[in-house]
Amino acid sequence: MVAIRIHAGLLVLFLCLAAAGTGSLCAGAPPSPLLGIHGRSIFSRSRTRSNSMLEKKAEHPLVEYETRYFSQILDHFTYRPQGYKIFQQRYLINDKHWGGAKKKAPIFVYTGNEGTIDWFANNTGFLFENAPKFGALLVFIEHRFYGKSMPFGSRNNSYKSAETLGYLNSQQALADYATFIIELKKNLSAQASPVVVFGGSYGGMLAAWFRLKYPHLAIGAVASSAPILHFDNIVPKNTFYDIVSNDFKKASKSCFNVIRESWNDLQSQSMKEGGLQKISKIFRTCKDLKTVDPVRAWLDQAFIYSAMTNYPTETNFLTPLPAYPVTAMCEVIDSFPRGTDSLSRVSAAASIYYNYSNTETCFEMEDDSDPHGLSGWGWQSTKEYIKEPCCAGH
Ligand SMILES: *[C@@H]1O[C@H](CO)[C@@H](O)[C@H](O)[C@H]1NC(C)=O
Numbered sequence: 501m502v503a504i505r506i507h508a509g510l511l512v513l514f515l516c517l518a519a520a521g522t523g524s525l526c527a528g529a530p531p532s533p534l535l536g537i538h539g540r541s542i543f544s545r546s547r548t549r550s551n552s553m554l555e556k557k558a559e560h561p562l563v564e565y566e567t568r569y570f571s572q573i574l575d576h577f578t579y580r581p582q583g584y585k586i587f588q589q590r591y592l593i594n595d596k597h598w599g600g601a602k603k604k605a606p607i608f609v610y611t612g613n614e615g616t617i618d619w620f621a622n623n624t625g626f627l628f629e630n631a632p633k634f635g636a637l638l639v640f641i642e643h644r645f646y647g648k649s650m651p652f653g654s655r656n657n658s659y660k661s662a663e664t665l666g667y668l669n670s671q672q673a674l675a676d677y678a679t680f681i682i683e684l685k686k687n688l689s690a691q692a693s694p695v696v697v698f699g700g701s702y703g704g705m706l707a708a709w710f711r712l713k714y715p716h717l718a719i720g721a722v723a724s725s726a727p728i729l730h731f732d733n734i735v736p737k738n739t740f741y742d743i744v745s746n747d748f749k750k751a752s753k754s755c756f757n758v759i760r761e762s763w764n765d766l767q768s769q770s771m772k773e774g775g776l777q778k779i780s781k782i783f784r785t786c787k788d789l790k791t792v793d794p795v796r797a798w799l800d801q802a803f804i805y806s807a808m809t810n811y812p813t814e815t816n817f818l819t820p821l822p823a824y825p826v827t828a829m830c831e832v833i834d835s836f837p838r839g840t841d842s843l844s845r846v847s848a849a850a851s852i853y854y855n856y857s858n859t860e861t862c863f864e865m866e867d868d869s870d871p872h873g874l875s876g877w878g879w880q881s882t883k884e885y886i887k888e889p890c891c892a893g894h
């Protein structure tokens with residue numbers, strides 16, 4: 501059975517990483533021909549820093565694993581001599597609750613997505629919570645070209661050219677997972693143990709596709725927040741941004757209107773004499789702004805990612821956030837006295853996303869650090885998935 505769960509409220513990491521690269525589109529700037537890594541930093545170093553209260557809450561007491569490496573084949577498809585090159589693929593394993601091969605106890609495999617695998621494992625309490633009940637072996641496999649699973653040694657070498665990057669795609673990743681599962685089961689004499697694959701976002705797409713493409717290797721897939729229908733001409737172009745907008749509209753119609761007006765207000769303010777200086781002050785930027793574009797991207801990211809991680813409890817996945825961050829942002833926007841300008845309101849709302857830890861002294865608008873190792877996604881998503889974003893009226 502293919503169990504595909506599409507979580508309508510929780511939006512999609514892979515689209516959003518792409519969206520962040522084109523973030524300014526939402527605010528009317530022309531599209532960049534090739535999405536850079538990100539329009540601005542997706543996850544700044546400073547934002548992952550959090551105070552000890554948050555860190556304690558974010559850590560899951562059940563999350564436990566051993567880190568290992570597996571000799572993986574570079575190219576599963578062409579059979580050219582250079583394709584037989586081997587690289588070390590990282591995986592995490594936890595057999596604490598496994599019932600064993602004799603009992604045909606199941607194997608739960610997390611099909612790694614576009615980042616460092618321990619970051620995802622640390623945020624996937626779901627598998628650790630369910631392992632005891634099912635007597636399951638847990639395995640998290642890192643996606644090639646992310647984290648420590650670099651096919652050509654270093655990251656720089658692996659991302660060097662089209663020659664090397666040609667091996668970064670979802671088909672090769674799925675074949676990696678198939679090769680791995682076959683060997684793991686052989687090693688454990690666990691051929692009779694059923695495998696269920698799990699993933700979220702792009703990793704959820706991989707889980708669903710894995711079940712479809714390798715039905716003899718997995719009896720089921722749990723694909724969470726997996727937009728497997730989000731391709732050309734299947735859903736309307738605006739779908740992603742419609743969902744983000746609706747999240748804010750549902751929280752508060754007036755809040756939604758303020759956010760919508762703020763894009764124009766930002767533009768008109770920036771054209772005034774001394775306008776950029778004023779904007780720098782309102783948004784507490786570390787450096788004086790030379791253009792208004794970084795602010796648009798900064799706001800885009802705050803609204804989109806808060807909608808994407810609008811969890812019901814306090815979390816620390818992308819950044820420390822309160823429970824229901826969308827509601828929290830709208831409460832701030834609506835709390836100002838009548839007549840307050842929209843820019844002050846949205847600045848305060850975005851501060852929830854960027855400064856929930858209370859540690860920021862100013863906001864670095866063009867920070868391009870990448871603590872979760874996600875930067876390869878700009879290249880991969882452009883090559884494999886990108887659709888034209890668009891945002892009129894949002
Ligand atoms: C995941 O958790 C482990 C153990 O707590 C920690 O050592 C590691 O740094 C964490 N990784 C990330 C990317 O947060």
Ligand SMILES: *[C@@H]1O[C@H](CO)[C@@H](O)[C@H](O)[C@H]1NC(C)=O
Binds near residue numbers: 654656
């Ligand atoms: C990787 O390449 C970048 C850009 O050329 C360079 O700044 C960086 O130092 C390199 N990193 C390593 C580990 O060699």
Ligand SMILES: *[C@@H]1O[C@H](CO)[C@@H](O)[C@H](O)[C@H]1NC(C)=O
Binds near residue numbers: 570
């Ligand atoms: C299987 O066993 C071999 C030999 O011990 C080891 O090199 C390899 O990494 C193992 N593979 C997996 C997936 O456990």
Ligand SMILES: *[C@@H]1O[C@H](CO)[C@@H](O)[C@H](O)[C@H]1NC(C)=O
Binds near residue numbers: 784860
């Ligand atoms: C972050 O929050 C702290 C505590 O509320 C505040 O003192 C600081 O000014 C905020 N930083 C920015 C850049 O707004």
